[in-house]
Amino acid sequence: MGKLEGKVAFITGAARGQGASHARFLAREGAKIIAVDILDSIPDFYATATQEELDGLVQEIKDLGSDAIGLKVDVRDFAQVKAAVDQGIEHFGRIDVLCNNAGMIRVDAIDEMSDHSLDVVIDICLKGVFNGVRAVAQHMKQRGSGSIINTSSAGGIKALPYVSHYAAAKGGVVLATKSWANELAEWNINVNAVAPGTILSGMITGLAGQAGQDPDEAFEDYNANTLFAGNKPGDKGRVEVEDISKVVLFLATDDARTITGQTIAIDAGWTAS
Ligand SMILES: NC(=O)c1ccc[n+]([C@@H]2O[C@H](COP(=O)([O-])OP(=O)(O)OC[C@H]3O[C@@H](n4cnc5c(N)ncnc54)[C@H](O)[C@@H]3O)[C@@H](O)[C@H]2O)c1
Numbered sequence: 001m002g003k004l005e006g007k008v009a010f011i012t013g014a015a016r017g018q019g020a021s022h023a024r025f026l027a028r029e030g031a032k033i034i035a036v037d038i039l040d041s042i043p044d045f046y047a048t049a050t051q052e053e054l055d056g057l058v059q060e061i062k063d064l065g066s067d068a069i070g071l072k073v074d075v076r077d078f079a080q081v082k083a084a085v086d087q088g089i090e091h092f093g094r095i096d097v098l099c100n101n102a103g104m105i106r107v108d109a110i111d112e113m114s115d116h117s118l119d120v121v122i123d124i125c126l127k128g129v130f131n132g133v134r135a136v137a138q139h140m141k142q143r144g145s146g147s148i149i150n151t152s153s154a155g156g157i158k159a160l161p162y163v164s165h166y167a168a169a170k171g172g173v174v175l176a177t178k179s180w181a182n183e184l185a186e187w188n189i190n191v192n193a194v195a196p197g198t199i200l201s202g203m204i205t206g207l208a209g210q211a212g213q214d215p216d217e218a219f220e221d222y223n224a225n226t227l228f229a230g231n232k233p234g235d236k237g238r239v240e241v242e243d244i245s246k247v248v249l250f251l252a253t254d255d256a257r258t259i260t261g262q263t264i265a266i267d268a269g270w271t272a273s
Contacts, residue, residue, distance in 0.1 A: 001030070002028065002029035002030030002031075003029045003030070003255070004026055004031035004097070004253060006030065007031045007032070007096040007097060008031060008033075008088070008092040008094050009022075009023070009031045009032070009098070009252065010085060010088055010095050010099070011099040011101060012036050012037070012073070012099065012132055013049075013102030013103060014033070014035035014037055015039070015049030015054040015070070016053045016202055017202050017203065018101055018151070018201060018241045018245065019037070019102070020035075021244070022101060022249075024061070024245070025246065025248065026097065026252060027064050027068070029249065030066065031066065031096075031252075032067045032068065033058075033061050033066065033067075033068040034069055034087075034091075034095070035058060035069070036070070036072070036084050037049050037053075037070075037072070037073070037102070038073070038074045038075070039051050039072045040074065042104065044106070044116060044120075045106060045120060045206070046202070046203075046206025046209055046210065048104075051072075054070040055070060057070065067092075069091055075129075075132065077131075078131045078134060078135065081131040081132060082131075082135040085135040089139060095136055095139055095140070095146070096145065097146070097252045098133070098146070098147075098148045098149070099149050099151070099248060100129040100148070100150045100151060100173075102128050103125045103128075103170075104120060104121060104124050105125075105206075105207060106120070106121060106163070106166075106207075108162060109162055113164075121169055122165055125170060126168075126173060126176075129151075130176065133148060133150075133180055133191075137180075141184070141189070144188050145189065146184075146190070147189070147192075147251060147253075147256070148180065148192070149192055149251050150177050150193040151173070151193065151194055152170045152171075152173040152177070152194065152195040152263050153166070153170040153196060154195050154197045154267040155167050155170055156169070156170025156171040156173060156174055157170075157171070157265060157271045158271045173263075174195070177192060177263060181261030182261065185260060190251070191260055192251045192256070192262050193263040193264070194244055194247050194263070194264055194265075195266070195267065197239040197270050197271075198219060198222040198270075199239050199241055199244070201241060204218060223239075225270060226239075226270040226273070227269025227270070227272060227273055228269060236268055237268050239266060239267060239268055243266050247264055251264075
């Protein structure tokens with residue numbers, strides 16, 4: 001019997017990358033999945049996921065022997081998030097786990113940052129996380145249980161130049177996570193965050209494209225200063241989406257029942273350097 005048998009997880013930004021990987025990991029432990037993604041392009045930003053990717057994920061989860069629905073949701077819009085939460089509860093009867101994973105980044109020097117760019121990054125990476133928690137908290141309170149896992153970033157703990165909107169949003173997620181852990185403990189709800197290091201996903205490929213750089217080269221650049229970088233034994237210098245999903249899965253289960261308010265960096269030691 002899987003560790004999440006009978007449970008239901010709502011995952012944002014689920015059509016590809018880390019979100020899709022989290023969905024697979026939770027489904028393999030028995031969770032049913034409500035997978036949501038924007039599926040619309042955002043002007044001046046790299047491409048978001050496609051309907052085909054979301055449909056493919058839903059089919060994959062079914063092939064794993066679990067069940068899933070895929071919904072088109074922009075996390076910036078509370079009404080859309082709330083409607084998807086209500087639809088998910090109607091369909092599966094409950095939500096036990098919320099993964100606020102959706103995120104976008106852009107390289108912007110502070111004196112060249114447009115209103116649009118600032119709004120997009122803050123509204124997806126910070127307000128989007130608020131929207132998820134706002135939409136699901138009452139349901140979890142009524143049920144007297146739940147696990148909320150927010151996606152921060154190593155870049156929200158240690159500063160990086162030219163992504164100050166992203167750093168501020170992801171740093172905000174760390175503090176909001178602590179705040180919600182305090183607020184929701186009374187209802188037996190755990191609230192934690194993961195802070196991934198650099199991963200070669202759609203985000204880094206998109207960033208590299210913006211900078212006119214080869215994605216592998218960009219990845220090596222961003223990853224050069226982790227504690228495990230270079231030729232250290234064990235080959236732990238490269239953080240993969242699965243490394244994040246293993247921690248997300250742990251936080252979603254009863255194994256993490258005494259952990260709340262924490263942000264766990266999975267970054268090959270970069271934030272400790
Ligand atoms: N890749 C990295 O190096 C890295 C490092 C640290 C943190 N993160 C964070 O991890 C999370 C997942 O990113 P990823 O690496 O899988 O990148 P990704 O670009 O592959 O995935 C992000 C997903 O979010 C979706 N999305 C974007 N805007 C949305 C919106 N408004 N509403 C709903 N969905 C939306 C995209 O369509 C995409 O499917 C993000 O929060 C990101 O900020 C990534």
